[in-house]
Amino acid sequence: MRGNDRESDPWIVTAALVLVVLGLLNLVSIGLTSFAVRQLGFAVVGVGAMWVVSRMRVDKLSRLGWWMLGASVVMLAAVPFVGVSVKGAQRWLDFGLFTVQPSEIAKLALVLVAATVLARGYSTLRLLATLAIAATVVALVAMQPDLSTAVVMAATAALMLVLARVPLLPLVPLFTLGVAAMPLAVLFLRPYQLERIHVFLSSEADPSGPGWASLQADIAVGSGGLWGLARDPMYALRAQYLPESEHDLAFASVVYGWGLIAGLAVVAASLVIAWRSALAARRARTRQGALVAAGVGVLFGMHAILSVGASLSVLPHTGMPIPLFSYGGTVAIVGFVAIGLVLAVRRDGVARPLWAPPSKRRGRPRGMTVGSLAVTAALVAMSVFAWQLQTERGPELRALGDQQMQRCIRLPAERGLILDRTGVPLATNVPEYTVSVVARLFDESNLGARGQLAALLGLPPAEVDAPLDELREGEVQAVLGRATPDQARAVIDAHIPGVLVAPSGKRHYPFGTTLASILGYVGVGDPEDMERWNHLALGSRVGKAGLEKQYDALLRGSDGKQCMYVDPSGRPVAAGERVDPIRGHDLRLHLDMGLQNLATDGLTQAVRSSGGDLGAVVVMNARTGAVLALASVPGFDNNVYGPPVDLVALASQTGGPGPGRMLNHAFQTAAPPGSTFKIVTASVDMVHPVLSPDQVIATGASYTYGGHTFNNWQPMGPHNMLQAIQTSDNVYFYKLAELLGPERIAEVADQLGVGRASGIDLPGEATGFLGTPTSVGEIGSTWYPGSTLLMGIGQGTVTATPIQVARWTVGVGTGAMVTPQLAAGYDAGTIVPVDTEQPRRLPFADLLGPVRAGMRASATVGTGGQLADLPVTAGTKTGTAEDPSAPGKGLDAWFSAVAPFENPEIVVTAMVRGGGFGSATSGPVVKAILARYFGAPAPAAPAATAAPPG
Missing domain, CATH: 3.90.1310.10 (Penicillin-binding protein 2a (Domain 2))
Structure with missing residues (x-):
């Protein structure tokens, strides 16, 4: 009986047409419209060939197979001589209006011939004949070179032996030999083939080189989502980044353009063809027909697994198309012919005469169901992997795709x-x-x-x-x-x-x-700057020093x-x-350029006239820490840094006279503070009383301790604390330091900011040093008996920056420590204040009255008496420190004062290294600044010998 509904197989035909439509859709979306038209023409020819082949009798298929094999072998042999070379591979023959890829014809021919030879039953001769035919075809294909197709053809031949129920005894050693010989294939691989294997095996392949195709396939599949990006206005550009998007990576391309739904449709259609081929094999009337149908299912299943796996980078990129879906005229026509063969086998099985004996189960291809299930499992697993790639890495890959196509x-x-x-x-x-x-x-x-x-x-x-x-x-x-x-x-x-x-x-x-x-x-950012600012662009200008860097x-x-x-x-x-x-x-x-210029000019004159080599002046609000001036000499011209840097000018000024030109000596140069430290030592006695401030003790011209004599700057009579500060009596403070000991001095000095950064909003601040027997021992030095005495007058193991001296002058004068701050605010439409650390009241602030009285006496009739004629009251402490690094007589000139004394508003501290006596060299600078600040006429600078030493 005949039944058209039973002879035809609408499922397999529909699946084939679905693959064609999806392939055309992919070509159109990636801008290859002319390719789509050409492919449609091939599909029409293929459908006609499918109808013709589907009407053939199964017993005629052997003749078709031999004709196809003969033609394909002839063409394969001709390819090395007259073939068309594309990307280094010679695989096509040009017939003018169209080109032919003989290896695609040879695949189907191998299935037909193997089915013909093996359908007659097993014999050693038939086994050897099949192997010889397969080896010939595989060798010709491998010479093109087309190693991936050669491997597929060898696998097809091996599977045909399994399907044909060739006994396992001869197959096992044969397959074992084939697996063992696989490493030898490396000797015949071309460099690009080795790169593909390396990319697959290594997770560190260069994405801009060998790993490019794999990366682009991941981006395509991961970015596509469920419905794809073909409607994105920039999709045509996106598609250009996916190589071989019409052929080898067509599956990734269709997911990119039309989403995972389209990709699943490709998988489903391929599975329908594989399963309907297996079903046709089960219904075949002859063993040959069963092997032909099963072989076609093998080809479709194998191509689908290899192509989808390559698009997902779970298999090496083999350049394997999906028949009917990937672009290619030969692939399309041969694919439809293969479908026609399945339909012919099905038609022959349905039209079996009543007297024909039913096929025995023994005659069915071996492992057909298991193989179909394996193909299904592999494609389903790959589909799940594609979904996971989208859900887990989709946004990342989409961003990467956007990034790579933008500059x-x-x-x-x-x-x-x-x-x-x-x-x-x-x-x-x-x-x-x-x-x-x-x-x-x-x-x-x-x-x-x-x-x-x-x-x-x-x-x-x-x-x-x-x-x-x-x-x-x-x-x-x-x-x-x-x-x-x-x-x-x-x-x-x-x-x-x-x-x-x-x-x-x-x-x-x-x-x-x-x-x-x-x-x-400002300069061009370097690697250190880029580490500091994570998002800094290459070539950006950044602050390299000072406030430019800080803010x-x-x-x-x-x-x-x-x-x-x-x-x-x-x-x-x-x-x-x-x-x-x-x-x-x-x-x-907070900087006041009037005060800054005055401080710089006065300091420059003081350094020059005294023979000093550098100096600094700090002018600071004693209540808030706002820095009004921060003078430093010698200086440098920062205009030479551009950018670009004026190298000639830079070399000229960095090689010029004057030490530390690039430093601001107010906060980056530490020196012995000398007698300015005496108010710190006096404050220690207020916290740890060992000598009443009213007690008068003998001082004199020197003090002998531990076999060493420590001199006063001049002979003096008995003094109490006020008088000792007023006259800067060294001997008084030698004795006081001996009674206090270095640990108690260090404890209180630390609270007054000695030996620690002031916190000024500038980079590179020096911390100075506050030595104790313990800390001096840690650096490998020795604490001598006289070290404590020298510590009491700010010598020896004590060094400080001018801004630290200004801070402890404020701390003693007001009872609160302030943090120096240059920045007042920034313009963000309105002026936004910069966060400022609030003044910190000293725990012993109420005990410091006697020390303040000494500072006031110093500013009236003491070493700082030159401030007595200011329009406001002041408190001061002078200092003349012995400094081995200072030029000339090796004396640093210090002068630090606060005013008005009853409620200090400003502190001015000046230091000239190598400047001699503090009151003589630095005092006039401080007085001029205070006079300007409080609106008095600037006093004339007195001669260096006229002021009392400090």
Whole structure:
């Protein structure tokens, strides 16, 4: 009986057409419309061939197989001589209107011939004949070279032996020999084939080299989601990054464009063909027909597993297409012929005559059901893997896909200004701008745009074209030149596509050496800066020293970017996102340039006239810690740092006279504080009383202790604490230190900030040193009996910076410790104050009255008596410290004062290394600053010999 509904198999035909439609959909979505039309033509021819073959009698298939084998062998033999070479492989024959890939015909021919030979039953001769035929075809294919197809054909031949129920006894040693010989195949692999294996086996393959295809396949599958990105306006560009998207990686491509749903449809259609082929084999009337149908199922299942596995990078990239789905005329026609063979076998089985004996189970292909289940399990597992790739890594891969097709040009933000307390600019930007053009985004053919840009820049049109013509391969940006601020604004307002305007980034410091050690300078970020700022772009300008470094995050602003979409070769194809830069905040300081200039000028004169080599002045609000001036000499000119750096000028000033030109000596140079430390020692006695401040003790010209004589700066009579501070009596403080001991001195001195950073908002602060027997021993030195005495007068194991001396002067004078602060606030539409540490009241503040009385006496009729004629009261302590590093007589001149004394508002501390006596050298500088601050006429500087020593 015949029944058209039983003879035909709509399932397998529908599955074949689904694969064709999905393949065409993939070609159209990736922009290969002409390929899609050509593939549709091949599909039409294939459908016709399928119908013709499906009408053939099964007993005629052997003749078809031999004809196909003979033709394919002839063509394979001709390929090395007249074949078409593509990407280093010679696999095609060109027949003018179309090309043929003989290896695809040979695959199906091998199935047909093997079925014909093995259908007659097992014999050694038939086994050897099958192996010889397979070996010949495999060898010819491997010579092309097409190792992946050769391996598939060898596997197909082996599976045909299994399906044909060849006894296992001869098969086991044969298969064992084949597996053992596989490592030898490495000797015949081409470099690109070895790279594919390396990429599959190694997780460290270079994604820009051998790992490119694997990475792009992961991006495609992971980004596709359920419904794909084909409707994304940029999908045509995305698709260009996936290599072989029409053939080898067509599965990844269809998931990229049409989602996991489309990918599952490809898998489902392939499984339908494999299972319907297996079912046709079970119903076949003849053994030959059963083997043909089963062999077709093997081909479809194997191709699907290898192609899908390669797209998911779970198998090496073998270049294996999915029949009917991947692009290729030969693959499409041969695929439809294979479907026609299954239909012919099914038709023959359904049309069996009534007298024909039923097929025996023994005659069915071996392992057909198990094989079908294995194919199903593998494809289902790969589908689950694809889903997991999307759910677990989808956003990451989508971002990676977006990133790789964009190139962004940084648009540097203008740096904020630095201003003094009254708004005087201290650090500004040089008004220079760079104008550049992005090739391919700037319409070079648009004469109007060229003429407009040239007119705005005041250039001839030819000078706009020249930089574009000189662009080298891989470069996308051409710099036209500098522009004035007005020109830059005009170009920006014109909104010409592809034209970028950026500030030069060069800084200008109007006050040069006066503020260089405070402000610092700007330079191009180095690896250390990039570690500090994780998102710092290559080539960014950052603060390298001083306030520029300390407040870089505020001043630098946020860079913008002009992105562009590029094809895989890096050529721009379209404009992308643009983010305008955000200018940095202006930084407002407590610094008063009037006081800063006065302090610098006075200090410079003091250093020069005294023979000193360096000096520093600190002017600070005694109530808040706001730094009003921070003078340091000698200095350097930070304008030479640009950027770019003026190397000649830099070499000239760094090689010039004067030590530590790059340092601010107010907080980066520690020296013996000398007698300024005596108010610290006196404060210790208030906390740990050992000598009543009213008690008068004998002092004299020297004090002998431990066999050593320690001199006073001049012979003196008996003194109490007030008188000792007033006259800076060394012997009094030798004896007091001996009674107190170094540990108690260090305990209180630590609370007054000795030997620790002040916390000023500048990088690179020196901490000084506060030695005790323990700490001195830790550094490998010895604490001598006289070390305690020297500690009492700020010599020996005590060093301090001028800003530390200013802090303890405030601490003793007010009872509270303040943290020095230069920055007052930043401009964010309104002035936002910078966080400031609040004053910390000393636990012994109420005990310090006698010490303050001594400071007041010093400023009236003592070593600091020159302050007596100020319009306000003051308290002071002078110092003349022995310093081995100082030039000349080796004496550092110190002077530190607070005023008004009853409620201190300001502290001024000055130090000149090698300057001699503190009151003579540093005193006039301090007095001039206090007079200016409180509105009195600046006093004339007295002669160096007129003031009493300190």
